[in-house]
Amino acid sequence: MEDVDPKKLVRALVVVSTRLTRAFRRLIGNESELVTLRALAVVEQYQPVRVGHFAQGYLSSQPAATKLLARLEDEGLVVRETSPTDRRASQFSLTDLGRVRLAKYRTIMTEQMVPYFEGLSAEDRLRVHRALGLVGEYLHNEHPVDRDEGVDNEAFGTPGDDGVPVLPGTITDELTDGEAASTTDTTDNGKGKQERR
Template sequence: MSEKLSENGSGADALALDLTRVTGRFARVAGRVAGGGFSLIAWRVLAELEQAGPMRVSALAHQQHVAQPSMTGLVQRLEGEGWVSRAPDPADGRATLVSVTPAGVEALEEYRAAAAARVRPHLDALSDFDRATLARAAELMQQIGDGIDARPG
């Protein structure tokens, strides 16, 4: 079922709500890749480690809004796949940092490719103008995301 965009789509507040809702739904729907065997949180963790670099389990748990024991279990599962590794935190010898491995990056790229394959037929059905509009929208969403990342809040 298609979600209705805000009646007053011209206001910044309505647009922010619409973008948050539709991009979240798009990511969930496109990310339902058959045979993946891993949760969307697992893929988000790998993506975050790829982009931000090594992190503590507690920081990953906080970021993903899951309990630390749940994140510890996920990290152990990802480590068992060879997708992440743990090393002592140089700032605190009692803690460890989790890093994505080359195999984890490869798995993430395969997941993204499978998700993109689900999207591609729908892009092919659009006009050149609509595809160009989406390409520009993707650039703008990247810019907005970078701005949000630069000012966490």
């Protein structure tokens, strides 16, 4: 049975994800909207999310995360609530408007990308689907964001209707305001995991 070097797989995944991110960047166009899209995806993935955990998931400093969440709150895209386990801490969740905004951009991305995958054979689509499921499962199990008391662990990546984990932040991991890890950071520890800051 043939095999592929894991390092080769990781390098290919980094290259493909970078190209995919650039394609989405061209589709959305507005840099501020790209930042908003990625931030909303991170909130959705971990909600209700505290600022520190958002910063880890977004790969930013805590002050930058605080500022970004405040902007999203001002725009009515997220809502701030007091943590039920720590009255001194705040946690954030998407509002209906935030969910609509996120869904809008995902629809744009999907509609633009579907023709490429329609051109694949049924067998190739199944292979891609299986590969995405394996990568999604790995990211779900090995994600660098801490899980502590008071945080709903079910929020750390849940399966979609088809059983493939939904990873809302993944496709836009480079769409930040300059604080994202570089593609080098994603492989520096030899395990394909992003480094924490």
